[in-house]
Amino acid sequence: MSIQLRGVSKQFGEFAAVENIDLDVPTGTLMALLGPSGCGKTTLLRLIAGLEIPDRGEVLFDGKDATLWSIGERKVGFVFQNYALFRHMTVHENVAFGLKVKRRSERPAAAEIRKKVQNLLDLVQLGWTHDRFPGQLSGGQRQRIALARAMAVDPQVLLLDEPFGALDSQVRHELRRWLRRLHDELHFTSIIVTHDQQEAIEVADTVAVLNRGRIEQTGIPGEIYDLPSSAFVHRFLGQVNELPVRVRDGRAFIGPIDIGAAAETLKGDGEHIALIRPHEIEIGQPASNWPGTLVAVRVMGPIVRLEICADGQPIHEPLEAEISRERFDYQPFTVGQKVGVRFRRWQVYPAATLPHSNANPR
Amino acid sequence: MARRFLIGCALLFMALFLLIPLLTVFAEALAKGVAVYFAAITEPSALSAIELTLLVALVSVPLNLVFGIAAAWAIAKFNFRGKSTLITLIDLPFAVSPVIAGLMFILLFGANGWFGAFLRAHHIKVVFAVPGIVLATTFVTFPFIARELIPVMQAQGNADEETALSLGATGWQTFWRVTLPNIRWALLYGVLLCNARAMGEFGAVSVVSGRVRGVTATMPLHVEILYNDYNYTAAFAVASLLALLALLTLVGKSFLEWRQPELRRTGHARDRTARGNQ
Numbered sequence: 001m002s003i004q005l006r007g008v009s010k011q012f013g014e015f016a017a018v019e020n021i022d023l024d025v026p027t028g029t030l031m032a033l034l035g036p037s038g039c040g041k042t043t044l045l046r047l048i049a050g051l052e053i054p055d056r057g058e059v060l061f062d063g064k065d066a067t068l069w070s071i072g073e074r075k076v077g078f079v080f081q082n083y084a085l086f087r088h089m090t091v092h093e094n095v096a097f098g099l100k101v102k103r104r105s106e107r108p109a110a111a112e113i114r115k116k117v118q119n120l121l122d123l124v125q126l127g128w129t130h131d132r133f134p135g136q137l138s139g140g141q142r143q144r145i146a147l148a149r150a151m152a153v154d155p156q157v158l159l160l161d162e163p164f165g166a167l168d169s170q171v172r173h174e175l176r177r178w179l180r181r182l183h184d185e186l187h188f189t190s191i192i193v194t195h196d197q198q199e200a201i202e203v204a205d206t207v208a209v210l211n212r213g214r215i216e217q218t219g220i221p222g223e224i225y226d227l228p229s230s231a232f233v234h235r236f237l238g239q240v241n242e243l244p245v246r247v248r249d250g251r252a253f254i255g256p257i258d259i260g261a262a263a264e265t266l267k268g269d270g271e272h273i274a275l276i277r278p279h280e281i282e283i284g285q286p287a288s289n290w291p292g293t294l295v296a297v298r299v300m301g302p303i304v305r306l307e308i309c310a311d312g313q314p315i316h317e318p319l320e321a322e323i324s325r326e327r328f329d330y331q332p333f334t335v336g337q338k339v340g341v342r343f344r345r346w347q348v349y350p351a352a353t354l355p356h357s358n359a360n361p362r
Numbered sequence: 363m364a365r366r367f368l369i370g371c372a373l374l375f376m377a378l379f380l381l382i383p384l385l386t387v388f389a390e391a392l393a394k395g396v397a398v399y400f401a402a403i404t405e406p407s408a409l410s411a412i413e414l415t416l417l418v419a420l421v422s423v424p425l426n427l428v429f430g431i432a433a434a435w436a437i438a439k440f441n442f443r444g445k446s447t448l449i450t451l452i453d454l455p456f457a458v459s460p461v462i463a464g465l466m467f468i469l470l471f472g473a474n475g476w477f478g479a480f481l482r483a484h485h486i487k488v489v490f491a492v493p494g495i496v497l498a499t500t501f502v503t504f505p506f507i508a509r510e511l512i513p514v515m516q517a518q519g520n521a522d523e524e525t526a527l528s529l530g531a532t533g534w535q536t537f538w539r540v541t542l543p544n545i546r547w548a549l550l551y552g553v554l555l556c557n558a559r560a561m562g563e564f565g566a567v568s569v570v571s572g573r574v575r576g577v578t579a580t581m582p583l584h585v586e587i588l589y590n591d592y593n594y595t596a597a598f599a600v601a602s603l604l605a606l607l608a609l610l611t612l613v614g615k616s617f618l619e620w621r622q623p624e625l626r627r628t629g630h631a632r633d634r635t636a637r638g639n640q
Contacts, residue, residue: 051524071528078528084521088543098529101539146525153529 001062001156001189002027003048008057010043017043019213021057025206030183030190032200032221035210036236041193042161044210048191049159050074061157074157077150077188081162083142085134091145092117092130098153120148123182140171147179151186158183158190164199176203197237201225209233231349234275241281241319245272245348252348255312257290259343273351278305280345281321283333289340292319294333304328310341387605390598402599407576411584411600414492418567418580419560422500426556430507431549435541437508438515439523449512455504463501464569467494490572495580498566503559510552514545551618558611562604 003025010018018040025031033041046052048059050071059067066074086094095117099108108116121127124144134142143163150158163179164172180203183190194200200207201221208218209232217229228234246253247270252260254274283306286292292310295318302325307318319341333339392399402408436442437449455463469475471488481488488494522544526536542549564582571578575587581604588597 049528051528071524072530072532075530076528078525080521080525082521084525086522086526086540086543097526097531097539101526101529101531101535149525149529 003157003189003191004058004060004063005044005048006058006060008044008047008054008059010040010047010052010054012043016213018047018054021213021215023208023215023218025189025191027189028187029205030180030188030192030203031206031208032204033191033193033208033210034197034200034236035195037195039210040213041195041210043213045159045161045191045193048157049076049078051078075153075155076157076159077147077153077155079143079146079150079158079160079163081165083134083139083146085142085146085149087134090131090133091121091126091137094134094145095120095149095152097149116152117148120152121145123151124148138171139167140175143167143175144178147182156189158188160190160192162193162195165194165196172199173202179203201237209236211236228347231273231275234347234349239278239320240275241278243274243276243319244351245274246270247272254343254346255290255310257343259346271351272348274343274346274348276343276346278320278322279303280343281308281319282342282344283308283321283323284340284342286338286340289342291338291340294335294337294339297333297335299325299328301325306333308339308341384605387598387601390594391602393598394595398595399599399602402596403603405596407579408584408596408600410576411579411581412603414495414579415561415581417492418496418499419557421496422503422560423553423557425500426503426507427549427553429504430511430552430556431545433508434511434515434545437512438518439520452505452508455502460498460502460563460565461569464498464566467498467501467566467570471497489570490574490578492578494570495567495578498570499560499563502563502566503556506556506559507549507552510548510555511545514548518544547618547621551615554611554614554618558608561607 003023005021005023008018008021008023009016021044023044033044035041043052047054050066050069050073054067057067058065061069061074071078086097089097092114096113099113099116102108107113118127118130121130124147126141126144126148129137129141129145134145137145147158147163160179164175167175176199179192183203192199192203204221206218207221207224209216209224211232217224217233219227224233225237228237234240243254245259251258252272252274259274290310292308292313294306295309296305296307298305298307303322304325304327306321306323308321309315309318313319321341391402403412433448433452437445468489471477471481471494473482473489475489477488486493488497522540523536526540527533531539561580562582563580564586567580568583568586571580571583573579573583573587575584579587581600585597585601585604588594588600
């Protein structure tokens with residue numbers, strides 16, 4: 001089932017949670033709605049689910065206007081962050097719930113329900129939990145039960161609201177991979193809401209980045225990371241260094257370094273901001289580059305993070321650079337060493353587009 | 363030492379103000395023997411009082427059950443204008459003296475009250491009759507169930523209900539299969555307290571009932587009537603029934619309280635071991 005949103009807006013009192021959103025989710029894709037808390041991603045998911053009704057705009061399911069359909073009519077599976085398992089029912093009863101509440105004429109026979117539930121529990125690798133109560137399971141297990149329960153009614157769309165948000169990182173990582181495999185096997189249309197860019201990049205085919213109730217950018221994860229369309233997206237996906245850029249006589253300078261001709265959009269002299277990812281910084285000899293002092297070296301498994309206090313920069317705002325472990329092993333650095341910094345890539349934004357309140361969420 | 367002193371004080375206070383009076387009720391009731399005791403509680407006007415009390419509780423508790431669930435549901439699960447006013451209004455019967463509540467009904471439904479003429483014209487008796495007693499009791503016990511449910515329902519949020527709806531359940535199915543089981547202990551607790559108060563209410567009922575012995579006297583009123591007649595043994599015999607009800611309510615209440623945290627505690631303990639085993 002494909003989903004389209006056309007000019008959807010939703011307000012809560014004075015607060016515009018979602019504003020004029022257009023979104024296309026083709027059949028069979030797994031899309032992530034990514035953004036900081038309060039950006040409207042959960043509201044958007046609830047609008048798609050039918051848990052909220054939009055003030056303006058349309059929600060289309062397979063091209064049909066579903067704006068006023070109730071959640072029951074939309075045949076979506078909805079999974080909450082806190083699982084929302086029925087605590088007074090066993091795992092079996094939880095998963096069977098959607099089948100047992102069907103009208104008598106549509107309800108499968110008891111034996112059939114039992115078989116289907118068992119199959120679903122096997123699918124989420126929790127067949128043995130059958131007669132347990134939710135309180136007896138771990139968080140990761142509960143979330144898998146919640147997924148099995150949602151799938152019991154054969155939804156065509158699976159909507160997941162921060163499904164792994166309450167779990168520790170190891171379990172999250174496993175569940176993400178498991179969810180991706182499940183999606184590939186069963187060909188749902190899935191939408192997952194997350195504030196974790198790592199999660200979005202790991203599981204989704206397409207990512208929509210939201211900010212203040214609007215979609216900033218939609219695309220495949222790698223593309224968004226490499227070619228962010230706005231300063232917000234650039235900062236939200238991954239780490240960045242921020243440096244003021246000065247434009248003088250058509251040439252741009254970061255610190256004392258001449259980084260070349262100023263981009264078309266930055267005509268005119270003045271102050272702008274450059275965003276540089278840690279891995280886009282190159283460390284070389286002090287002579288030919290921007291000289292500075294290495295103030296911290298942190299080996300983090302396959303990568304090594306270096307902090308460099310470039311000459312002329314405030315001491316409490318060192319640059320963050322990342323180099324590969326191989327490179328580091330070949331040419332180790334020590335704290336206090338004099339180095340030279342060069343930028344392999346950077347992106348310049350008008351200074352006004354970078355409100356500091358939207359600082360990197362990590 | 364300080365601990366012993368404090369515990370001693372508490373126990374002494376309890377004995378003095380709770381235990382001794384309670385024992386006195388039973389001692390006084392049985393002072394002239396078991397035969398007199400049973401004669402006192404099976405005498406026609408006593409039976410009529412018991413019957414009336416049960417009837418009043420039987421009507422007002424279910425009324426407040428329905429209202430309590432509806433109000434708690436509205437307050438916990440929806441946002442609407444006037445919500446805080448509604449929450450305040452629910453507490454009104456607690457804030458108003460029961461006697462005032464009774465007078466209020468007299469002013470509304472009494473012979474010279476707002477609806478007095480209308481009621482007389484249709485030959486309906488509210489004040490000094492059973493309907494008035496039921497109304498007053500319902501009013502006074504209004505907050506018990508709603509008050510118990512609101513915090514529980516607010517804490518649980520809407521996720522369970524929304525999930526049930528997304529799985530295709532109707533609103534009715536969602537209520538019976540998901541909401542009600544989630545609130546059952548709090549509901550039972552509220553019903554218990556509501557019932558105890560409904561049977562024991564004196565002030566409001568005293569004003570609206572007219573206290574016609576054997577006709578509009580509930581158990582607490584009957585006790586007072588007997589006492590004013592210097593019929594101490596009979597008064598205490600009926601009082602002992604009320605005291606017995608109070609004791610039963612307390613036992614039920616502590617059973618529920620014992621039961622609830624028990625469920626929660628084992629749930630958490632198992633939760634922890636389950637995670638540890640993963």
